[in-house]
Amino acid sequence: MAPTGSARRPGATRVPPVVLAFVLVPLLAEAFWVFWPALQGFSLSLTSWDGLSAPTFVGLGNFSEMLHDTVFRTAAINTVLWLLLFGGLSAALGLGAALLLQQERRGIGFYRAALFLPVVFSLVATALVWQAMYQPDGLINHVLQAVGLGGWKHAWLADQDTAFYAVIVPALWRQVGYVMVLYLAGLKGIDPVLYEAAKVDGATRVQQFRHITLPQLRSVNAVVLSVIVIDSLRSFDVVWALTRGGPYHSSELLSTYMYSTAFQSLRLGYGSALAVVIFVLAFGVIVSYLVRAFREAD
Amino acid sequence: MTATRTTAHIETTEAAAPHRPAPRGRALRTTGFHLTAGLLSALWLLPIVLVLLTSTRTFDDIAAHGVGSRPHSFTLDGFRQAWVDGGQQRALINSMLVTVPTVLLSLGLASMAAFALSRYALPFRRVLLLLMLGGNLLPPQILLIPVSKLSELLGIYDRLYALIGVQVGFGVGFYVFVLHGFMRAIPAEIQQAAVIDGANPWQIYRRVVLPLARPALAALSALSFTWIFNDLLWAITVLRTEDRMPVTASLIGLQGQYVSMWNVIAAGSVIAAAPTVAVFLRFQRHFVAGLNLGAVK
Numbered sequence: 001m002a003p004t005g006s007a008r009r010p011g012a013t014r015v016p017p018v019v020l021a022f023v024l025v026p027l028l029a030e031a032f033w034v035f036w037p038a039l040q041g042f043s044l045s046l047t048s049w050d051g052l053s054a055p056t057f058v059g060l061g062n063f064s065e066m067l068h069d070t071v072f073r074t075a076a077i078n079t080v081l082w083l084l085l086f087g088g089l090s091a092a093l094g095l096g097a098a099l100l101l102q103q104e105r106r107g108i109g110f111y112r113a114a115l116f117l118p119v120v121f122s123l124v125a126t127a128l129v130w131q132a133m134y135q136p137d138g139l140i141n142h143v144l145q146a147v148g149l150g151g152w153k154h155a156w157l158a159d160q161d162t163a164f165y166a167v168i169v170p171a172l173w174r175q176v177g178y179v180m181v182l183y184l185a186g187l188k189g190i191d192p193v194l195y196e197a198a199k200v201d202g203a204t205r206v207q208q209f210r211h212i213t214l215p216q217l218r219s220v221n222a223v224v225l226s227v228i229v230i231d232s233l234r235s236f237d238v239v240w241a242l243t244r245g246g247p248y249h250s251s252e253l254l255s256t257y258m259y260s261t262a263f264q265s266l267r268l269g270y271g272s273a274l275a276v277v278i279f280v281l282a283f284g285v286i287v288s289y290l291v292r293a294f295r296e297a298d
Numbered sequence: 299m300t301a302t303r304t305t306a307h308i309e310t311t312e313a314a315a316p317h318r319p320a321p322r323g324r325a326l327r328t329t330g331f332h333l334t335a336g337l338l339s340a341l342w343l344l345p346i347v348l349v350l351l352t353s354t355r356t357f358d359d360i361a362a363h364g365v366g367s368r369p370h371s372f373t374l375d376g377f378r379q380a381w382v383d384g385g386q387q388r389a390l391i392n393s394m395l396v397t398v399p400t401v402l403l404s405l406g407l408a409s410m411a412a413f414a415l416s417r418y419a420l421p422f423r424r425v426l427l428l429l430m431l432g433g434n435l436l437p438p439q440i441l442l443i444p445v446s447k448l449s450e451l452l453g454i455y456d457r458l459y460a461l462i463g464v465q466v467g468f469g470v471g472f473y474v475f476v477l478h479g480f481m482r483a484i485p486a487e488i489q490q491a492a493v494i495d496g497a498n499p500w501q502i503y504r505r506v507v508l509p510l511a512r513p514a515l516a517a518l519s520a521l522s523f524t525w526i527f528n529d530l531l532w533a534i535t536v537l538r539t540e541d542r543m544p545v546t547a548s549l550i551g552l553q554g555q556y557v558s559m560w561n562v563i564a565a566g567s568v569i570a571a572a573p574t575v576a577v578f579l580r581f582q583r584h585f586v587a588g589l590n591l592g593a594v595k
Binding site for chain 1: 424437441484
C-alpha cells in the first residue's frame with residue numbers, strides 16, 4: 001500500500017463507487033452475521049428467555065446467579081486449567097518439535113508431515129479415535145497391562161478424576177503440529193550470522209538458545225499465545241464429542257456449558273450471559289492482538 | 299511483516315548449519331536424530347494407524363479381543379455400514395455442498411475488500427480492516443443464540459444456506475486481513491501502468507491484482523477448506539435435521555447410533571477425515587504457508 005496514498009497518487013483520493021462496493025458488500029455480510037448478532041447476544045445476557053415467549057429483562061440477574069452456580073465455577077476453573085495445560089504444553093512441545101526438526105536433512109519432510117497430519121483432522125474424528133484408545137479394553141490399557149502396570153488400568157473417560165486430562169491429550173495431539181509450523185517459520189527467520197558470532201565468542205548451545213533463539217522468537221511467541229488463548233476459549237468439539245462435559249461436569253468447559261445451557265436446557269438468557277463471560281476472557285487477548293495488528297497494518 | 303516475506307522464508311532454508319563436527323560424531327548425531335524424530339513420528343502416527351486397522355476389523359473380532367488388540371480379521375463392512383446405513387454418504391455430500399461455496403464466496407468477497415482497502419485511499423480503511431478482523435476473533439459462543447434465532451426469523455433455519463451465510467460472515471474478516479497484507483506489497487507502479495492503459499478498477503482487480511495474489515489465495519483456500527469442512531459448532535447451531543448435517547455432526551450421530559461398534563465408528567472417522575487429508579497431501583506446501591500467513595500478524 002502506498003503509505004497515505006494521496007502523497008504518491010494525487011488522483012487516487014477520489015474513490016470510484018465500485019471500489020466502495022467492494023468493501024461494503026463483505027462488510028455488510030459480516031455485520032449481518034457477526035456484529036449485529038453480537039450486539040443481540042449482549043442484550044440477551046440481561047434477560048431470562050426460554051426461546052418461545054418474549055424475553056424478560058432481569059438486569060445483571062444472570063451474572064449474580066453465576067456466583068452461586070457450582071457448575072459454572074467448575075467450568076470456569078476447568079477453562080483456566082485448560083488454557084494453562086493445553087496452552088502451555090502445546091507451546092512447549094511445539095517449540096521442542098520445531099527445534100528438533102528445523103534443520104533441512106534427509107527424511108525431515110516425513111517427520112514434519114507425521115507431526116503435522118493431525119492438524120487437518122476434524123476434532124470430532126480426533127476425539128473418536130482417542131475414545132477407542134481410552135476404552136477399558138482399548139490400546140492404552142493393553143499397553144499398561146503389557147508393561148506390568150496393570151494396576152493403572154482405568155475407564156479413563158468415565159472417571160471424574162481422569163476425564164478432563166484424558167480430553168486434553170487428543171486436543172494436544174492435534175495442536176502441537178500447528179504450533180510447530182509457526183515456530184519453524186520463526187526459526188527460519190533468524191539470521192544465521194547471530195549464531196556465527198555467538199560461536200566465535202564461545203557461547204554454548206544452551207547460551208545460544210537463551211540469548212539468541214528465545215529473544216528472536218518474541219514476535220512468534222506473541223502469535224502463538226494469541227492463537228492458543230483464542231483456541232482454548234473456543235475449544236468445544238473435542239470435549240463435546242468425547243464426554244459432553246461429563247462425568248458430573250468434571251470435563252465441563254465454559255463453551256460446553258454455554259452450549260448445553262442454551263440449546264439443551266433452553267435457558268437462552270443465562271446461556272448468553274455465559275457467552276459474555278467467555279467474551280470478556282477473550283477480550284484482553286483480542287485487544288492486544290489487534291493493537292499489534294494495528295501497528296503492523298501501518 | 300508481509301505475507302510475501304514469510305513464504306520466502308520457507309524457500310530459503312539450509313542456511314543454518316555452518317559448524318561441521320568430526321565425521322564419527324556426526325554419524326552418531328545423525329543416528330540419534332533419526333531415532334528421536336522417528337520415535338516421535340511413530341507415536342504421532344500411531345492413533346491414525348490404529349483407526350485404519352480398527353475400521354477394517356469385524357465387530358465380532360473387536361467384541362472378542364477388545365478394541366486395543368491386534369486385528370484377527372479383515373473386512374470393509376464397517377465402511378459399508380457407515381456409508382450407507384449410517385448416512386455418511388449423505389453427510390459427506392452436505393459437507394461439500396457447504397464447504398465449496400463457502401470457500402469460493404468468502405475468498406471472493408474478501409479479496410474484493412482487501413483490494414479496495416489496500417489499493418485505494420478509502421477513508422477509515424485501517425479501522426475497517428481491524429473491525430473486520432475483530433469480528434473473526436470474537437468467540438463464536440456470543441453469536442450462537444442470536445444466529446440461530448436470526449436464521450429462524452429469515453426462514454432459513456435448518457437449511458444449508460444458513461450455514462453458508464454464517465460461515466462466510468464469520469470467516470471473511472480474517473481473509474480480508476491476510477489478503478490485505480499480501481496485496482499492499484504489490485508495487486503501485488503496476489497499478490499505475492494499468493490505469494494509464496485505461497483499465498477500470500474491476501479490470502485492475504480481476505486482471506492485475508488477483509493473479510498476483512494467487513499464492514495467498516491458494517494458501518487460504520487450502521486452509522479454509524479444512525476449517526469449514528471440520529466445523530461442528532456452527533453446523534449444530536443452525537441445522538437440526540439429521541439428513542442435512544455435515545460429516546462432523548453426522549459422526550457424532552454415528553457414535554450414538556453404533557455404540558461400541560468400533561469398526562463402524564472408525565470407518566466413519568476415516569470417511570470424515572479423508573477429504574481434508576487429501577487436500578493436505580495435495581496442497582501441503584500451500585497449506586503450511588497458509589498457517590504462517592495467518593500467523594504472521
